[in-house]
Amino acid sequence: MNRRTLLKSAGLLPLVAAADSMAAPAAARKRSVRFAYIGDTHITAETKPMEHVAKCFHHLQNQADKPAFILHGGDTIMDALGQDRDKVQKQWDAWNTVVKADNSLPIEYCIGNHDVWGYEQAKTDPQYGKKWALDQMKLNERYRSFDRNGWHFIVLDSVQLTPENKWYTGHIDPEQLAWLKADLAKTNSKTPILLMSHIPIVSATVFYDKSNIKNGNWQIPGSWNHTDAAELIELFYQYPNVKTALSGHMHLLDRVDYNGVAYMCNGAVSGNWWTNDTYHQTKAGYALMDLYDDGTVERTYLQYI
Ligand SMILES: [Zn+2]
Known part of the structure; x- marks a missing residue:
């Protein structure tokens, strides 16, 4: 017998008050999991990036309320897109040196544009393209899903190279879209x-640069925001259990709540690619993400230096 039944049977529960009490108070939610989001670490073998990434790992592991794991939002290394094997290997x-020395939490990776090996002279190398990054991240697939603490996680590969592999735009390819539709359909x-x-699906960060107003119109680069955003918004609308969509890439911090989905761009550990601790209005940092059993999500963005 629960408290309400007990009060009712004892005649102690007024009917009007009972109706009010049926509305679940916000405090009734329970946290499912806390994890740390780190992204755009852009590590190189130089002192500052290595020391700062190590500091970031220590900062998040030293939290009194500890994260259970790390989700890396992509751009782990500075750049592999136009670098030869030796330079990419060093990154x-x-x-791996910093992870081994300074981190003991499991890391779930998402591939970023700078993780892709696009060096022209390496076209015939078996690790060309996304293969090398996937090997480093110990992943079999460039996109995947998994369940954790009552939540379903879907990690997309939003980086699609242009035919010459010199540049990229953000979207998911037809094969991945079919997989995503099937994955959403089979999730409870x-x-x-x-x-x-890695690249945002919906983001306010794309408005930071007024040089993208041309002849009075915004022209948002396809490398900044998913070019299939309209299609994905429609798709997510069919699944009210899609609660949040995280991204990195822009090195900026935002939260856009749209159709019940909290789209969050999560800054960057490297700030302004290690040249400055602030990029436009966003400080270098990482995020603690709290996911709740009612589908709500809270983010705490922290500076680690
Ligand atoms: Zn980046």
């Missing part, structure tokens, strides 16, 4: 869903 070595409609894409 991955720097990353009561299970809240978190999406992770």
Whole structure:
């Protein structure tokens, strides 16, 4: 017998008050999991990036309320897109050195544009393209989903290279879209869903640069925001259990609540690619993410230096 039944049977519960008490108070939600979001670490073998990434790992692991794991939003290394094998190897070595020495939490990775090896002379190398990054991240697939603490996590590969592999735009390819539709369809409609894409699907950060107003019109680069945003917004609208979509890439911090989805761009550990601790209005940092059993999500963005 619960408290309400007990009060009712004892005749102690006035009917009007009972109706009010049926509305679940916000405090009734329970936290499902706390994890740390880090992204755009852009590590190189130089002192500052290595020391600062190490500091970031210590900062998040020293929290009194500890995160259970780390989600890396992509751009782990400074750049592989136009670098030869030796330069890319040095960056991955720097990353692995810091992870080994300064981190004991499991890391779930998402691939970023700078993680992709696009060096022209390496076209015939078996690790060309996304393969090398996936090897480093110990992933079999460039996109995937998994369940954790009552939430369903979907990690997308939003980086699609242009035919010459010199540049990229943000969207998911037809094969990945078909997989995403099937994955959403088979997920229990009561299970809240978190999406992770390196490039934002919906973001206010794209408005920071007025040089993208041309002839009185905004022209948002396809490398900044998913070019298939309209299609994905429609798709998510069919699944009210899609609760949040995280991104990195812009090195800026925002939260856009749209159609019940909290789209959050999560700054950057590297700030302004290590040249400055602030990029426009966003400080270098990482986020603690709290996911709740009612599908709500809270973010705490922290500076670690
Ligand atoms: Zn980046």
